[in-house]
Amino acid sequence: MNKWYMNDGSERDIVVSSRIRLARNLNGYPFPNKMTSEQKYEVIQKVSDAITKSRSKWKNKFVFYDMDKISRINAYSMVERHLISPDFAENGQGRAALITEDETVSIMINEEDHVRIQVLTSGLELKTAYKIANEIDSLLDKSLNFAFDSELGYLTECPTNLGTGMRACAMLHIPALETMGAINPLGNTISKIGLTMRGTFGEGSTVKCSMYQLSNQVTLGISESSAIENLENMTKQIIARERQARSGIDRDKLEDMAYRAWGVLSSARMISSAEFLNLADKLRLGIGMEIFDRVGLEVIDELIMICQPASLQVKAGGALDEETRDKLRARTIRETLEK
Amino acid sequence: MNKWYMNDGSERDIVVSSRIRLARNLNGYPFPNKMTSEQKYEVIQKVSDAITKSRSKWKNKFVFYDMDKISRINAYSMVERHLISPDFAENGQGRAALITEDETVSIMINEEDHVRIQVLTSGLELKTAYKIANEIDSLLDKSLNFAFDSELGYLTECPTNLGTGMRACAMLHIPALETMGAINPLGNTISKIGLTMRGTFGEGSTVKCSMYQLSNQVTLGISESSAIENLENMTKQIIARERQARSGIDRDKLEDMAYRAWGVLSSARMISSAEFLNLADKLRLGIGMEIFDRVGLEVIDELIMICQPASLQVKAGGALDEETRDKLRARTIRETLEK
Numbered sequence: 001m002n003k004w005y006m007n008d009g010s011e012r013d014i015v016v017s018s019r020i021r022l023a024r025n026l027n028g029y030p031f032p033n034k035m036t037s038e039q040k041y042e043v044i045q046k047v048s049d050a051i052t053k054s055r056s057k058w059k060n061k062f063v064f065y066d067m068d069k070i071s072r073i074n075a076y077s078m079v080e081r082h083l084i085s086p087d088f089a090e091n092g093q094g095r096a097a098l099i100t101e102d103e104t105v106s107i108m109i110n111e112e113d114h115v116r117i118q119v120l121t122s123g124l125e126l127k128t129a130y131k132i133a134n135e136i137d138s139l140l141d142k143s144l145n146f147a148f149d150s151e152l153g154y155l156t157e158c159p160t161n162l163g164t165g166m167r168a169c170a171m172l173h174i175p176a177l178e179t180m181g182a183i184n185p186l187g188n189t190i191s192k193i194g195l196t197m198r199g200t201f202g203e204g205s206t207v208k209c210s211m212y213q214l215s216n217q218v219t220l221g222i223s224e225s226s227a228i229e230n231l232e233n234m235t236k237q238i239i240a241r242e243r244q245a246r247s248g249i250d251r252d253k254l255e256d257m258a259y260r261a262w263g264v265l266s267s268a269r270m271i272s273s274a275e276f277l278n279l280a281d282k283l284r285l286g287i288g289m290e291i292f293d294r295v296g297l298e299v300i301d302e303l304i305m306i307c308q309p310a311s312l313q314v315k316a317g318g319a320l321d322e323e324t325r326d327k328l329r330a331r332t333i334r335e336t337l338e339k
Numbered sequence: 340m341n342k343w344y345m346n347d348g349s350e351r352d353i354v355v356s357s358r359i360r361l362a363r364n365l366n367g368y369p370f371p372n373k374m375t376s377e378q379k380y381e382v383i384q385k386v387s388d389a390i391t392k393s394r395s396k397w398k399n400k401f402v403f404y405d406m407d408k409i410s411r412i413n414a415y416s417m418v419e420r421h422l423i424s425p426d427f428a429e430n431g432q433g434r435a436a437l438i439t440e441d442e443t444v445s446i447m448i449n450e451e452d453h454v455r456i457q458v459l460t461s462g463l464e465l466k467t468a469y470k471i472a473n474e475i476d477s478l479l480d481k482s483l484n485f486a487f488d489s490e491l492g493y494l495t496e497c498p499t500n501l502g503t504g505m506r507a508c509a510m511l512h513i514p515a516l517e518t519m520g521a522i523n524p525l526g527n528t529i530s531k532i533g534l535t536m537r538g539t540f541g542e543g544s545t546v547k548c549s550m551y552q553l554s555n556q557v558t559l560g561i562s563e564s565s566a567i568e569n570l571e572n573m574t575k576q577i578i579a580r581e582r583q584a585r586s587g588i589d590r591d592k593l594e595d596m597a598y599r600a601w602g603v604l605s606s607a608r609m610i611s612s613a614e615f616l617n618l619a620d621k622l623r624l625g626i627g628m629e630i631f632d633r634v635g636l637e638v639i640d641e642l643i644m645i646c647q648p649a650s651l652q653v654k655a656g657g658a659l660d661e662e663t664r665d666k667l668r669a670r671t672i673r674e675t676l677e678k
Contacts (some may be wrong), residue, residue, distance in 0.1 A: 252666070256608035263606025269595035327591070 004104045005301040009123015012297055013288030014239045016171040016211060018126045019082070020133040020228075023156045023165035024115040024146045031157040032094075032110040040094030040110050047109050050143040051098060058139060061100045062107070067092030073319065076310035079201070082120060084108055086201065105136060112157045113165075115140065122301070124235055126168055126228045133166075134224075153185065153220065163220035168228050170235045171200075175210035175285045176245035177238070186238065194218040195234055209277040209284070209304060214238065246289055258286025262294065265338045270326040276307055276333065295337060303336055343443045344601035344640040346497060351636055352627030353578045355510040355550060357465045358421070359472040359567075362495045362504035363454040363485045370496040371433075373451040379433030379449050386448050389482040390437060397478060400439045401446070406431030412658065415649035418540070421459060423447055425540065437508015444475060451496045452504075454479060461640070463574055465507055465567045472505075473563075492559065507567050509574045510539075515584035516577070522551065525577065533557040534573055540630035548620040548643060553577065585628055597625020598631045601633065609665040615646055615672065616646045642675055 006015070013296065025031065026046065029039055051058055067075060075089035083106040084097055098107040108116040117140070119133040147155040154165035162260070163169070177183055187197040198213040199205035214235060217229045261279040265271075271279075284300045288290035305311065307329050313320050316328055344356070364370065365385065368378055390397055400659040406414060406427065414428035419437050422438055422445040429468040437446040456479070458472040479485070486494040493504035500506070516522055526536040536551040538544035553574060555566045604610075610618075623639045625631035644650065646668050655667055 252608065252662075256669070259606040259608050260603055262597055263602035263603075263604075267598040267602025267605075269591065269598050323591075330595070 001101045004120050005101055005122050005305060006298050007122050009121055009125045011239055012123040014173055014242050015124040015235060016173050016301060018121050018124055018129045020119045020129040021167045022117040022137055023113040023161045025155055026114045026144050027147045029114065032112065037094055043114050044096045044109050046143065046144060047115055047140065050140045054139060056139050058136065062098040063101065065097040065099065067095040067097060073310050073313045079315045080308035080311050081305050085111060105132065118150040120162035124170060126232055130224065130228055145317050161219055162225065164224050166219060166224050166227060167215055168231045169213050170231060172212045172214055172238060173210055173284055174212060174238065174242045175281055176249060177242050178210045180245050190234060195231060210279040240279060251291060254286060254289060255291045257282050258292040262292065265333050268330045271330045272326055273309055276329060280304055299336060303333060307332055342441055343459050344461050344644060345385055346461050346638050348460055348464045349404045350578055351462040353512055353581050354463040354574060355512050355640060357454045357463055357468045358508040359458045361451040361456040361472050361476050362500045364494055365453045365483050368453065371451065371453060383435045383454050385483060386454055386479065387437065389479045393478060395478050397475065401437040402440065402562060404436040404438065406434040406436060412649050412652045416653045419646050419647035419650050424450060425554045440532050444471060447644055463509060465571055469563065500558055503563050505558060505563050505564060506554055507570045508552050508554035509570060511551045511577060511580045512549055512623055513551060513577065514620055515588060516581050517549045519584050529573060532622060548616040549571040580612040590630060593625060594630045595629060596621050601631065604672050607669045610664055610669045611665055612648055615668060619643055638675060641674060646671055658674050
C-alpha cells in the first residue's frame with residue numbers, strides 16, 4: 001500500500017506535508033501523567049475498542065502498537081516518519097499507538113493527553129487532513145465521550161491546547177528563503193498572528209533539509225476552520241515568497257547542484273544521514289524548479305522517510321553500527337533511485 | 340585514428356605513459372638561441388624535408404605546425420598533451436613542430452636544440468618508445484647528419500644533455516604513495532642513482548592528479564639501453580611500492596570514493612579543471628585497483644588530455660571564459676563517459 005507521501009498534493013514542491021493533530025481526553029480519568037498503570041491500560045483498551053469494535057470503515061485499517069513492547073528502534077523510526085512524538089518513543093510505558101498502514105492516520109494513546117489523533121497528507125491539503133481527523137474524532141467520541149466544556153472547549157493537559165485541541169501544521173521546504181537568511185524575520189512576523197515556525201521535528205528540533213514546520217499556536221476562541229484558514233493563508237504567502245526567492249537563483253548553478261546531488265546519491269557506497277539530507281535538499285529544489293526530472297518529488301520524500309537512522313535499522317532488522325548504516329543508506333538510496 | 344593513450348600498455352594502472360626524448364643538432368648551424376631567422380627557417384625546411392622527401396613509412400605520417408602561425412591556444416593545448424614544451428608554446432618565432440596524428444611522435448624544431456624527437460606510449464613501454472625514437476633519429480640523421488663527437492657523443496646546447504641526448508621518462512600515477520607522504524623520501528633516494536622525480540609537466544611544474552615524471556638525469560658516459568634499464572628498474576620498484584601502499588587502503592572507502600567521483604563526473608554541469616583532475620585521480624585509482632569497472636583507464640587518460648583549458652578551447656574553436664569552459668568540460672566528460 002502506498003504511504004501518504006507517495007500520493008500527490010497541491011503545491012508539493014514547497015509544502016511537503018499537511019498535518020492535523022487533535023488532542024482529546026476521556027471523562028473520568030486523570031491526565032496521563034497522573035494515571036495508574038491500570039488506568040492507562042483501561043484507556044488503551046477503550047480507545048482501541050472504539051475503533052476495532054465499531055462498524056466504521058476504519059475498523060480494520062489500524063495496526064496496534066504496544067509502545068512498551070516494541071523495540072526502541074521501531075519507536076524511533078516512527079518519530080522519524082512523524083507518526084509519534086519523540087517523548088512518546090522515549091518512554092513507552094502504558095502507551096500505545098494505532099497507525100494506518102498508509103501512515104495517514106496515527107493515534108497516540110496516553111501521550112500528554114489520553115488521545116492524540118494525527119492525520120498526514122502530502123502537499124498543502126490541510127482541509128483534507130482535517131476532514132479525516134474529524135472523522136476519526138467523531139468515531140472515537142461516539143463511544144469515548146471526550147471531555148468537553150461548553151466554555152473552554154476540549155479539555156487538555158496543557159492549557160495551550162485548550163479549546164479546539166487542534167494543531168494544524170504545514171511542513172515547508174524553503175531552501176531559497178533559508179539561503180537568503182529570510183527565515184528568522186519571517187518567524188517574527190508569523191508569531192504576531194498566532195502562528196509559529198519550528199524545526200523539522202517540531203519544537204526545539206534542528207532544521208534538516210531546509211524543512212520547517214509552520215503551525216497554529218492559538219486553540220482557544222477560534223474555530224478549527226478559522227485556524228486552518230489562517231495557516232493556509234500564511235502558507236500561501238510563504239509559498240509566494242519562496243517562489244520569488246527561487247526565481248532569483250542562477251539556474252545554471254542550480255542545475256549543476258541538482259545533478260551533482262543526483263550523481264553522488266546514485267553512486268555513493270556510504271553516506272551519512274547529514275550528507276544525505278543535504279543532497280536531498282538540493283535535489284528536491286532542482287525537481288521543484290523543474291530543472292531536474294529524472295525522479296519526482298515523491299521519490300525524494302520517500303527517501304527522506306526511509307533513510308533515517310532508526311528506519312534503516314528497522315529495515316535491517318536490528319541495530320547497526322554507523323558504518324554499516326551508512327552503507328545500507330547508500331544502497332537504499334541507489335535502489336530507490338533506480339526504481 | 341586512436342591517440343597513443345587509447346592503446347594498452349603494461350602496468351598501465353600505475354605507469355600512465357613512457358616517453359623518450361632525443362636532443363639532436365645539425366652541423367654547420369649555431370644553436371637556436373644564436374641563430375638568425377634565416378637560419379631557423381633553413382633548419383625547419385631541412386628537418387621537414389628529411390621526413391617528407393624520404394621514402395620511409397613516416398613520410399606522410401606527420402602534420403607540420405608553424406609555431407609562429409598557430410594560435411597560442413592551439414600551442415598550449417599541445418603542451419597539455421605533452422607534445423611540446425611550455426617554452427616552445429610561449430615563443431613560436433622561428434619554430435615548427437611535426438606531430439603524427441596519433442600523437443605518438445612529435446618533433447620540435449628549434450627548441451633548445453635544433454631537433455627534439457619525442458615518442459610517447461601508454462604504460463611502461465620505454466623500449467618500444469626508444470625503438471620508435473631511434474627509427475626517427477636514423478631517418479633524420481640520414482639526410483641531416485647530426486652533430487656528433489666521438490668522445491662527447493651528441494652535441495647539445497645544454498651540457499646536461501651531452502652524450503646520448505636522451506631523456507627517458509615514465510609518468511607515474513602514484514596516489515597511494517602520495518597520500519602516505521612517501522614521495523619526497525623517494526625523490527631523495529632516486530636522485531642518488533642519477534634519476535629525478537618531477538611534477539606532471541616536468542621541471543618545476545606542480546603535481547596534478549597524483550602524476551609524477553620519473554626520468555634519467557645522466558646522459559654522458561652511459562648508453563641509451565643502460566639508461567633505460569636503470570629507469571625501468573626504478574619504475575618497477577616504485578610500482579611495487581605503490582601496489583604495496585594501495586593494498587593498505589580500505590577498499591570500502593576507496594569504492595565509495597571512486598563511485599562518488601564517477602557520480603559527480605557523469606552528472607555535474609560545470610566543473611573546474613582542478614576538481615576534474617582531483618576526481619579523475621580517484622577514479623583512476625579505483626579502476627586501477629579493479630574496484631570500479633564501468634570505464635577503463637584509457638577513458639580517464641583520454642579525459643585528462645581533452646579536458647584541460649586550452650584543449651577545451653581548441654575543441655570550441657576559440658577563447659572561452661572560465662564559466663563557459665567549466666560547462667564545456669562537464670559536457671565533454673559526460674559525453675566521453677557515456678560513450
